[in-house]
Amino acid sequence: MLEISSASVKASRARTRALLAWYDREGRDLPWRVKQGRADPYRVWLSEIMLQQTTVEAVKPYFAKFLALFPDVNALAAAEDQVVLTAWAGLGYYARARNLIACARIVSRDFGGNFPDTEAGLRALPGIGAYTAAAIAAIAFGERAIVIDGNIERVITRLEAIDTPLPKVKGEIRDVLEGLVPADRPGDFAQGLMDLGATICTPKSPSCLLCPLAVTCIAKARGQMTDFPVKPPKKGKKVLRSLAFVALDGKNRLLLSTRPAKGLLAGMAEVPNSHWAAQAGGLEAQPLSAEWRRLNQPVIHIFTHIELSMEIAVTRIAGPIPPPDGMRWVEVAKLNAEPLPTLFRKVIEVGLRALN
Numbered sequence: 201m202l203e204i205s206s207a208s209v210k211a212s213r214a215r216t217r218a219l220l221a222w223y224d225r226e227g228r229d230l231p232w233r234v235k236q237g238r239a240d241p242y243r244v245w246l247s248e249i250m251l252q253q254t255t256v257e258a259v260k261p262y263f264a265k266f267l268a269l270f271p272d273v274n275a276l277a278a279a280e281d282q283v284v285l286t287a288w289a290g291l292g293y294y295a296r297a298r299n300l301i302a303c304a305r306i307v308s309r310d311f312g313g314n315f316p317d318t319e320a321g322l323r324a325l326p327g328i329g330a331y332t333a334a335a336i337a338a339i340a341f342g343e344r345a346i347v348i349d350g351n352i353e354r355v356i357t358r359l360e361a362i363d364t365p366l367p368k369v370k371g372e373i374r375d376v377l378e379g380l381v382p383a384d385r386p387g388d389f390a391q392g393l394m395d396l397g398a399t400i401c402t403p404k405s406p407s408c409l410l411c412p413l414a415v416t417c418i419a420k421a422r423g424q425m426t427d428f429p430v431k432p433p434k435k436g437k438k439v440l441r442s443l444a445f446v447a448l449d450g451k452n453r454l455l456l457s458t459r460p461a462k463g464l465l466a467g468m469a470e471v472p473n474s475h476w477a478a479q480a481g482g483l484e485a486q487p488l489s490a491e492w493r494r495l496n497q498p499v500i501h502i503f504t505h506i507e508l509s510m511e512i513a514v515t516r517i518a519g520p521i522p523p524p525d526g527m528r529w530v531e532v533a534k535l536n537a538e539p540l541p542t543l544f545r546k547v548i549e550v551g552l553r554a555l556n
């Protein structure tokens with residue numbers, strides 16, 4: 201048992217060493233980054249806030265502009281809101297800019313212009329969430345914080361072939377990282393994993409041949425690289441039901457109505473049908489009083505957000521009668537001239553078959 205765990209510690213160390221060596225060689229040069237050393241907390245914080253929801257390339261010019269206008273956190277704290285917001289304009293998600301101002305003022309006023317140097321202290325500041333606090337703590341202060349972003353999630357779930365879906369998998373990713381993050385270079389390690397995810401272990405076509413961790417990657421060994429991370433199950437569509445009424449008169453005419461001018465299938469032709477709801481309802485929605493026969497063959501139709509199950513009731517009435525208000529009788533032979541959506545074409549097909 202002891203042998204197994206010491207073997208796994210050795211394997212983890214080998215992975216860590218391989219990643220750091222790769223980062224030293226291949227890690228991206230970024231304006232806010234200092235390789236093999238501690239970066240300026242202001243620069244790390246500024247870049248991490250800007251990078252939330254935004255790409256590295258989009259952030260670079262804004263980062264340069266902010267450093268020119270506000271070279272340190274005190275300068276940013278002293279700036280007028282409008283000046284900061286104007287400098288931010290175009291970067292989007294403006295709540296980030298407001299939090300940036302609020303955070304700079306707290307750091308300047310309450311901490312003498314020095315960012316708190318722990319993950320917990322950083323987490324208490326406006327606009328700094330769990331990921332950002334861990335990233336700043338590791339990169340700027342060398343704290344052995346566990347940093348997990350989307351790139352790191354992808355690399356770790358592939359390395360270990362962890363098939364727990366996101367976001368539940370985060371606990372397991374954290375456990376793996378606990379065994380990998382080195383005490384002496386936690387910031388470089390986090391940035392190395394981020395870079396690996398951004399440039400080699402990419403979502404759709406990872407370049408495993410160039411990967412420093414390939415020899416220990418379980419997903420690669422199984423040829424299942426893109427199976428990880430497992431996405432959360434898609435939320436099911438809302439299921440609605442309805443009862444459609446297919447009525448033929450003695451002249452082989454079908455009863456049709458027109459859908460409301462707004463909403464799904466607006467203005468299209470339809471056979472009369474009950475309100476689309478959790479339950480199809482009964483014959484109370486019948487458009488005319490007749491002997492209805494309910495079929496045992498619903499038509500299922502998928503809309504973007506809705507799965508509609510339309511049950512069908514059919515009737516054949518003896519003679520021509522005036523159509524109910526807002527409805528019309530249309531010869532079956534002329535149905536092609538009607539704006540009938542696929543859903544109702546299917547319903548009519550099933551209904552007519554049952555009547556013939």
Ligand code: SF4
Pocket residue numbers: 355358359400401402406407408411412413414415417418419420425
């Ligand atoms: S071997 Fe391939 S799948 Fe595994 S971590 Fe490296 S790039 Fe990702």
